[in-house]
Amino acid sequence: MTEEQAKELLQKYLDQQANPGEQKMVEVWYATLDLKNRVSADQKAAIGEQMFVRLKAAMYEKPEKRKIIKLQSFGKIAAAVLLVVTLGLSVWKMSSPLKSAENQVTVITGSAERKHITLPDGSVVLLGPAAKLSYPKVFAANSRQIALKDGEAFFDIAHQENRPFTVHTASGIDIKVLGTSFKVKSYQASKQFEVAVVTGKVAVSNKERNLGTLVKDETLTYDKNADHAAIRKVKALAFVGFAFDGTTLDQVISKLQYAYSIKIVLGDSTLAKLKTTASFSSRQSAEEILDIICSLHHLKFNRSKNHKTFNIYR
Numbered sequence: 389m390t391e392e393q394a395k396e397l398l399q400k401y402l403d404q405q406a407n408p409g410e411q412k413m414v415e416v417w418y419a420t421l422d423l424k425n426r427v428s429a430d431q432k433a434a435i436g437e438q439m440f441v442r443l444k445a446a447m448y449e450k451p452e453k454r455k456i457i458k459l460q461s462f463g464k465i466a467a468a469v470l471l472v473v474t475l476g477l478s479v480w481k482m483s484s485p486l487k488s489a490e491n492q493v494t495v496i497t498g499s500a501e502r503k504h505i506t507l508p509d510g511s512v513v514l515l516g517p518a519a520k521l522s523y524p525k526v527f528a529a530n531s532r533q534i535a536l537k538d539g540e541a542f543f544d545i546a547h548q549e550n551r552p553f554t555v556h557t558a559s560g561i562d563i564k565v566l567g568t569s570f571k572v573k574s575y576q577a578s579k580q581f582e583v584a585v586v587t588g589k590v591a592v593s594n595k596e597r598n599l600g601t602l603v604k605d606e607t608l609t610y611d612k613n614a615d616h617a618a619i620r621k622v623k624a625l626a627f628v629g630f631a632f633d634g635t636t637l638d639q640v641i642s643k644l645q646y647a648y649s650i651k652i653v654l655g656d657s658t659l660a661k662l663k664t665t666a667s668f669s670s671r672q673s674a675e676e677i678l679d680i681i682c683s684l685h686h687l688k689f690n691r692s693k694n695h696k697t698f699n700i701y702r
Contacts, residue, residue, distance in 0.1 A: 494522045497539070507534070509546050511553065516540035527551065538576050544569040544628050545588075547646060557581070559612055561599070565590045567646060569628045569670070570602075581610040587628055587647035587670045592617075603649040604670070630668040630677075637662040640681065641700075648674040655701030659687070674698070 400406045497503050497519050505513040508527050515521055519539025532553040545553045547567025555563040557574040559581045568588020574581050583592055584607040592599045592608050599617040600608050610617045632640055638660035641652045647670065654660055662685050668677045675691065678698055682689050689700045
C-alpha cells in the first residue's frame with residue numbers, strides 16, 4: 389500500500405465508508421501507536437515521526453501476523469483515527485518542498501491586474517496579470533521556498549547567505565538564489581519558459597540536470613517540448629535600486645559584489661569602516677557606482693582587463 393492509499397483509507401474510515409477489513413486495519417494501526425491521551429506541542433512532531441514509522445511497518449506486515457484489538461466505542465475509534473490522520477498528514481507534508489496548505493498564502497491576479505507582494509523575509513514580488521503565487525507565512529530557518537504556479541513575476545530577493553531562496557515553477561524548473569533580482573515567465577499553457585537576471589546570480593535546473601547559471605543581463609529560455617535551454621545576453625528592462633544610509637564601505641562592497649558578480653578589493657583595511665550615504669540603480673554600471681563612491685571618500689580605483697576585479701585605494 390502506498391502512502392497516498394493509506395491516507396485515503398484513513399479518510400474513508402472517518403467518513404464511515406470503510407468495509408470491515410479496512411476498519412480492522414486502521415484499528416490495528418492505531419492500537420500499535422501506544423499514544424497518551426494528552427501530548428504537548430513539543431512532543432507532537434516526535435510522535436508524528438513514531439506514528440509514521442509504525443504505520444509504514446503495518447502497511448507491509450503480513451496479514452496473518454496482525455493482531456486485531458477491539459476498541460470500546462466508535463466515538464473512541466473516530467477520535468483516535470482523527471489524531472492519526474492529523475499527525476500522519478503533518479508527517480507526509482513535512483517531506484514536501486513547500487509547507488502544508490494551511491501555512492501557505494496564495495495570491496492570484498486577474499487578467500488585467502498586477503500585485504506588489506512583500507514576502508516574510510522582506511523580499512518583494514511584482515506579480516503580473518493572470519498569475520498565481522504561493523508562499524509560506526513563515527520561512528524555514530535554513531531555506532526560503534515559494535511556488536510560481538502560473539504567469540510572470542519579478543523578484544527582488546533579500547540577500548541572506550545562510551538561507552538560499554528557491555522559486556519552484558509549474559514547468560518543473562527551479563530557480564535558486566541567495567539574494568538578487570530576476571524575472572520569471574512560466575505559463576502552464578506555453579512550451580517556453582524564461583528567466584532573466586537583473587542583478588546577482590541564479591542557478592536554473594529541472595529534475596534531470598542544471599540548465600544554466602545566469603548573471604546580470606543574461607536570459608535563459610527553455611523549450612519544454614524539446615528539452616533545450618539557451619542563454620543569451622540581453623540588457624535588462626527592469627531595474628532595482630541600491631540605497632545606502634550611513635552604510636560601511638565593506639557592506640556596500642558586499643552588496644555590489646553580489647549584484648554585479650564582481651570582486652572588489654580594498655587596498656587598506658581601514659577603509660572598510662568608511663560610511664556611505666547614497667542611492668544608485670542597477671541601470672548604472674558597477675564602474676559608475678564605484679567612481680561616485682570613491683569620489684565621495686577621495687579614493688581611487690583600478691580594474692582588471694575583463695572588468696571583473698576592482699581595487700580601491702587611497
